[in-house]
Amino acid sequence: xxxxxxxxxxxxxxSETLSLTCTVSGGSISSxxxxxxxxxxxxxxxxxxxxxxxxxTNYNPSLKSRVTISEDTSKNQFSLKLSSVTAADTAFYYxxxxxxxxxxTGFDYWGQGTLVTVSS
Amino acid sequence: xxxxxxxxxxxxxxxxxxxxxCQGDSLRSYYASWYQQKPGQAPLLVIYGKNNRPxxxxxxxxxxSSGNTASLTIxxxxxxxxxxxxxxxxxxxxxxxxxxxxxxLTVL
Numbered sequence: 001x002x003x004x005x006x007x008x009x010x011x012x013x014x015s016e017t018l019s020l021t022c023t024v025s026g027g028s029i030s031s032x033x034x035x036x037x038x039x040x041x042x043x044x045x046x047x048x049x050x051x052x053x054x055x056x057t058n059y060n061p062s063l064k065s066r067v068t069i070s071e072d073t074s075k076n077q078f079s080l081k082l083s084s085v086t087a088a089d090t091a092f093y094y095x096x097x098x099x100x101x102x103x104x105t106g107f108d109y110w111g112q113g114t115l116v117t118v119s120s
Numbered sequence: 121x122x123x124x125x126x127x128x129x130x131x132x133x134x135x136x137x138x139x140x141x142c143q144g145d146s147l148r149s150y151y152a153s154w155y156q157q158k159p160g161q162a163p164l165l166v167i168y169g170k171n172n173r174p175x176x177x178x179x180x181x182x183x184x185s186s187g188n189t190a191s192l193t194i195x196x197x198x199x200x201x202x203x204x205x206x207x208x209x210x211x212x213x214x215x216x217x218x219x220x221x222x223x224x225l226t227v228l
Contacts, residue, residue: 047218058215094163099168102145103149103151105150105151107163108166110162110163111162112162
């Protein structure tokens with residue numbers, strides 16, 4: 001059973017960089033695609049981006065200029081950095097595994113999520 | 121705004137059948153996946169692909185698609201099915217993923 005766990009600061013100051021790490025157990029990040037998804041409190045889901053089994057990244061165009069997703073295969077972890085944050089970036093941040101088979105895709109395993117609040 | 125459009129709220133009587141829909145151009149090329157989210161919990165994948173259920177998802181959940189519309193059907197809704205439901209698919213350009221705005225399901 002694949003399990004994911006987010007970790008990182010719950011409070012980030014305006015204009016600084018949000019940094020989160022997702023630790024994967026029961027599976028290897030050297031296979032499949034590993035994503036970050038966020039959800040502002042009381043609102044809907046937004047896909048942030050992914051890092052693939054080969055280390056290739058792909059980002060939401062609306063966030064691309066501020067997002068970096070990286071991996072540490074030795075620790076079976078992948079990470080999110082979001083720069084120049086504002087209050088609009090306050091959200092629950094989830095890591096998830098994305099499975100892609102031709103036209104069929106799905107986020108089949110999720111972490112429990114972590115709330116990151118941006119405040120001055 | 122979202123590239124996938126869902127009705128904000130739907131209600132169903134206990135034991136009856138309900139259909140939740142999702143519209144978007146990307147659904148002509150890619151299958152939708154569906155997620156159930158209960159308060160305070162992470163989303164849970166309930167349907168993916170043509171009509172596939174992950175292990176542990178009850179068979180009262182099913183999916184279908186026609187043209188630019190994907191549907192999630194719950195046959196014999198139970199009280200525990202009350203939740204927010206989100207659709208998701210790969211964007212038309214194939215380079216990123218989009219979610220619908222979500223549908224709040226109330227079981228009466």
